[in-house]
Amino acid sequence: MDQEKIGKFIAQCRKAKGFTQAALAERLGITDRAVSKWETARSLPDASIMLGLCALLDINVNELLSGERLDMDNYKDMAEAHLIEMRKQEEAANRRLLSLEWVIGMMGTLGFFMGMFAGSYAVTDPWWRAALYVLGTLMLLAGGQVALKLEQSVGYYECPECCERYVPTMKAVFFAPHFGRTRRMKCPRCGAKAYQKKVLTK
Ligand SMILES: [Zn+2]
Structure with missing residues (x-):
């Protein structure tokens, strides 16, 4: 474009x-x-x-x-070229967001361990200790929540049975067993319960 x-x-x-x-x-x-x-x-x-x-x-x-x-002659060609171009852009944008999810998740986890570590070894005052534990836990929760929201809303999941591509609810994503980005969820179209892969575009 x-x-x-x-x-x-x-x-x-x-x-x-x-x-x-x-x-x-x-x-x-x-x-x-x-x-x-x-x-x-x-x-x-x-x-x-x-x-x-x-x-x-x-x-x-x-x-x-x-x-x-x-005009009508070049209309269809242009429409197809634009569809492909927009799809590429969506794909690139989603790939960036999913890398961001990884970074945010890591930061939350790191914050948690740093809070626990500092709380246990760096301070002796019980209030400071408690404050660092709470801070670490909050970082983990905040990071986890943002990462999960990205996981749910960026791109789509594909049902292996009917090939439907869809955006699941936050609840479905939260409770689904998963490894990597593949989650076991119920397909909203055919109802199959299966491991569904993350895909970047519809
Ligand atoms: Zn399905």
């Missing part, structure tokens, strides 16, 4: 519709800084507001991502 071209196209469509950056931003419920960033090719509109933006500019998502008006 050509960010520069997309930015210019957004600016051009916005002006054609008679919106200022601020007016467009207001209708989308975002800041005019965000609009300015798109138009100067520093960011792309979030997927969540693409449809709203397209409706206001009277274009479709495919045209938005192409940075130009499309």
Whole structure:
């Protein structure tokens, strides 16, 4: 995707519709800084507001991502190219988030052991000792919770029976036996209880 071209196209469509950056931003419920960033090719509109933006500019998502008006001939090719591109971006973003999950989980665990260690050996005052134990435990709980939330919400799980890809509930993830990122859960589509693998895209 050509960010520069997309930015210019957004600016051009916005002006054609008679919106200022601020007016467009207001209708989308975002800041005019965000609009300015798109138009100067520093960011792309979030997927969540693409449809709203397209409706206001009277274009479709495919045209938005192409940075130009499309006719029927090249429409389908562009649509496919964009689907592949968006999938790649989702995959890369999810991979980053899952590495982050690992780091956060490790930090929580490390904080726990440091708190326990320091509480046991570095201080003698019982209040300090208790405070360090509590701190270590809180770090473990906080790290664990953030890591689990990422585990649940990033990417999808795939059912080996029916190949459905879905996002499970927090509760299902929490109680599921697992090794690595593979968890034994009940598939919401076919009901099979099986070990389900994490996948990055739908
Ligand atoms: Zn299934």
